[in-house]
Amino acid sequence: MNVLIVIETCFGNTAQVAEAVTNGLTSRGATVSVVKAHECRPEHVQGVDLLLVGAPTHNRGLPGPASRRLAVTQGANPPATGVAEWLEELPKYGYQGKAAAFDSVSGTTFWNGSAAKKIQKKLVRVIDDVAEPESFLVVAAEGPSAAGELERAEKWGASLV
Ligand SMILES: Cc1cc2nc3c(=O)[nH]c(=O)nc-3n(C[C@H](O)[C@H](O)[C@H](O)COP(=O)(O)O)c2cc1C
Numbered sequence: 001m002n003v004l005i006v007i008e009t010c011f012g013n014t015a016q017v018a019e020a021v022t023n024g025l026t027s028r029g030a031t032v033s034v035v036k037a038h039e040c041r042p043e044h045v046q047g048v049d050l051l052l053v054g055a056p057t058h059n060r061g062l063p064g065p066a067s068r069r070l071a072v073t074q075g076a077n078p079p080a081t082g083v084a085e086w087l088e089e090l091p092k093y094g095y096q097g098k099a100a101a102f103d104s105v106s107g108t109t110f111w112n113g114s115a116a117k118k119i120q121k122k123l124v125r126v127i128d129d130v131a132e133p134e135s136f137l138v139v140a141a142e143g144p145s146a147a148g149e150l151e152r153a154e155k156w157g158a159s160l161v
Pocket residue numbers: 008009010011012013014015055056057058059060061067068070071074104105106107111112113138140141142143
């Protein structure tokens with residue numbers, strides 16, 4: 001199985017989750033590429049069977065220009081564009097394999113929101129086979145991941161194959 005993981009990350013936590021998910025996927029024999037959303041082009045999805053899209057939760061949803069600027073004031077180094085902008089282009093990719101969304105988030109209440117749920121809503125508009133989204137906890141905005149979350153991410157990755 002060929003897997004493409006498209007991510008955005010400000011402090012590196014979502015990238016670490018993607019790495020753990022990659023470990024789970026490769027343990028089941030999958031071939032995995034991780035690409036930053038602002039660098040992802042249509043040719044990256046050629047031959048892909050499973051597309052995973054991950055981002056940090058900002059303001060209960062996906063990062064945007066204003067929340068990325070706020071993250072910079074907290075010491076992050078985000079790219080100018082990310083998953084939200086990339087998802088706008090996805091319909092042009094013609095991708096029709098499986099897909100799933102994940103995020104990093106600092107809590108699990110309604111008020112925390114979830115970038116993964118927002119990604120999921122965009123994915124189901126263009127892709128038929130979309131699995132349930134998954135969230136992984138960080139202990140503070142800059143991280144690190146909460147205890148056990150990277151292990152859970154690895155198991156989630158393995159479960160997708
Ligand atoms: C501008 C900004 C807004 C945030 N908003 C939320 C939020 O609404 N809910 C939440 O649980 N965490 C929120 N967080 C914490 C992020 O989810 C956390 O920084 C992120 O998961 C870290 O992932 P990253 O290292 O990949 O950027 C926010 C962080 C920033 C910088």
